[in-house]
Amino acid sequence: MTGSQRSLAKGSAAPGPVPEGVTRLYSMRFCPYVQRARLVLIAKGIKHEVVNINLKNKPDWFFEKSPLGLVPSIETSDGKIVYESPVVCDYLDEAFPGVKLTPADPYEKAQQKILLEHFSAVTSAMHKILLAKKDNQDTTELKTQFFEKFKILEGALAKRKSPYFGGESVSMIDYMIWPWFERFGVFEVQEVLENSPSVKAWQELMLQDPAVKETFTEPDVFRGFFELYSKNNWDAFDYGLD
Numbered sequence: 001m002t003g004s005q006r007s008l009a010k011g012s013a014a015p016g017p018v019p020e021g022v023t024r025l026y027s028m029r030f031c032p033y034v035q036r037a038r039l040v041l042i043a044k045g046i047k048h049e050v051v052n053i054n055l056k057n058k059p060d061w062f063f064e065k066s067p068l069g070l071v072p073s074i075e076t077s078d079g080k081i082v083y084e085s086p087v088v089c090d091y092l093d094e095a096f097p098g099v100k101l102t103p104a105d106p107y108e109k110a111q112q113k114i115l116l117e118h119f120s121a122v123t124s125a126m127h128k129i130l131l132a133k134k135d136n137q138d139t140t141e142l143k144t145q146f147f148e149k150f151k152i153l154e155g156a157l158a159k160r161k162s163p164y165f166g167g168e169s170v171s172m173i174d175y176m177i178w179p180w181f182e183r184f185g186v187f188e189v190q191e192v193l194e195n196s197p198s199v200k201a202w203q204e205l206m207l208q209d210p211a212v213k214e215t216f217t218e219p220d221v222f223r224g225f226f227e228l229y230s231k232n233n234w235d236a237f238d239y240g241l242d
């Protein structure tokens, strides 16, 4: 991976053309949706560079690179733009050589998509906890709702009796859900794993995955980011950089 780490804000010059043979990722260092794309880029060995965006003061040109104004978005050297993390990850998997992360079997593929839909209830429960914490509200009830939604994951993995959500090795679904597990400490929901033995074993395996290792962020760094972010301090996006 190459590219400048510091986030670009309104008024900054647009980056030049994407070099031949490189994929550019528009990013924010702490975004879980971006991490999905990074996991796939790394797992497939795709040469890429990263342009970080200040999401609270976006450059005007960013909307040409991501019409919804969200990260992740990717740009290829021949000017193709793809955004929305599941679409980005599927595109990368289909368009580039290397390990295939998506199952070839249509039914298996459908199962992964269904699980991802269920998982969106888990991420939205986590998002509610984050907002409540930002406003210093009590999160007890929201955590209970989160624990309830989480049961679908433990149930799905226990029923499959395989180490990973897609079978015997890491596949797309594992990378799609992983980023939120790194953030459990910040959300203070890690206790959910004590009642989820299959997912806990999966988490331990995932921590050994090379792409996970390369994109891993320590809980303290997430906490530092979140502390600034919750005070509307937009230096948050560059937290931890010199």
Ligand SMILES: N[C@@H](CCC(=O)N[C@@H](CS)C(=O)NCC(=O)O)C(=O)O
Pocket: 028, 030, 031, 032, 033, 034, 055, 069, 070, 071, 072, 083, 084, 085, 086
């Ligand atoms: N559905 C999008 C969600 C991406 C998303 O919400 N990204 C956040 C950062 S974690 C973002 O770009 N926020 C900017 C904004 O809301 O204006 C995806 O899956 O890619």
